[in-house]
Amino acid sequence: MSANGVSPMHSPRPSAHASPLLEVRAVSKRYDARTVLERVTFALGRGEIVSLVGPSGCGKSTLLRVLAGLDRDFDGELLLDGAAQRGPSLRVGVIFQEPRLLPWLSVANNVAFSAGPRQGDDPRVARLLDEVGLAGTGAALPKQLSGGMAQRVALARGLFPQPDLLLLDEPFSAVDAMTRMRLQDLLLSLTRAHGIAALIVTHDLDEALYLSDRVLLLSTTGPQRAGRLVRDVAVSATHPRDRRAAPLADLRNELLEGIGAAV
Ligand SMILES: Nc1ncnc2c1ncn2[C@@H]1O[C@H](COP(=O)(O)OP(=O)(O)O)[C@@H](O)[C@H]1O
Ligand SMILES: [Mg+2]
Structure with a gap:
């Protein structure tokens, strides 16, 4: 004070x-x-x-x-x-060469991971996925994504904490x-x-x-x-x-x- x-x-x-x-x-x-x-x-x-x-x-x-x-x-x-x-x-967000997504979590839960392991329902997640060109993929698992898509998810995850x-x-x-x-x-x-x-x-x-x-x-x-x-x-x-x-x-x-x- x-x-x-x-x-x-x-x-x-x-x-x-x-x-x-x-x-x-x-x-x-x-x-x-x-x-x-x-x-x-x-x-x-x-x-x-x-x-x-x-x-x-x-x-x-x-x-x-x-x-x-x-x-x-x-x-x-x-x-x-x-x-x-x-x-x-x-x-400060960090993005590596490999997306480093957690394979057992959905795309949405990966994006919101900084808020906790299962915060994928946060409305900001859908907005970010839309922004990175991955609208509608929130329920997918990382193994279903191409390398480029996975790196887009990593970008969304990096942006999530603003x-x-x-x-x-x-x-x-x-x-x-x-x-x-x-x-x-x-x-x-x-x-x-x-x-x-x-x-x-x-x-x-x-x-x-x-x-x-x-x-x-x-x-x-x-x-x-x-x-x-x-x-x-x-x-x-x-x-x-x-x-x-x-x-x-x-x-x-x-x-x-x-x-x-x-x-
Ligand atoms: N954990 C470590 N222990 C010892 N030497 C390391 C370690 N990490 C990196 N180095 C050495 O530090 C130097 C710089 O590495 P790095 O930062 O990975 O280079 P760059 O990313 O520019 O290719 C290299 O000579 C590397 O061998
Ligand atoms: Mg290097």
């Missing part, structure tokens, strides 16, 4: 939107004696779509697990809306090329409709340039081969983007040079 009797939790937070949504400050991560991430620092704004690219083994998944609160054993600081964050939060940020680790790497393009467009429309930010790990530069407002390049440099941020490239092209457009090709070359310089 503050002096005027208003609980700080319920008082307006005029300063809340002055800070970025997520601040990553000097995050370093070691596995035993080996430093895998070295003082990674960046910020992510509300509604911003940012891709994280870099060669295999440079620490992308490690960084995402730290940001998701799934790995608390790191140095540095994470701030969500200016407040220190350690551990998972319903404000997060401010989605963290996605190579979310479309396991599906065919056509499905992948449809899922990319779905992700863009969902993040826009819900006003949420996304950090997408991908090793596909074209995917990064098609989706993102910014592309971060993580690479292993120095004698320790620790992952560091070596480029932060803004992508200003408007949406919908032409996947073959020349400005994207120029940025692609800039990122390739960055990768080449670092390896």
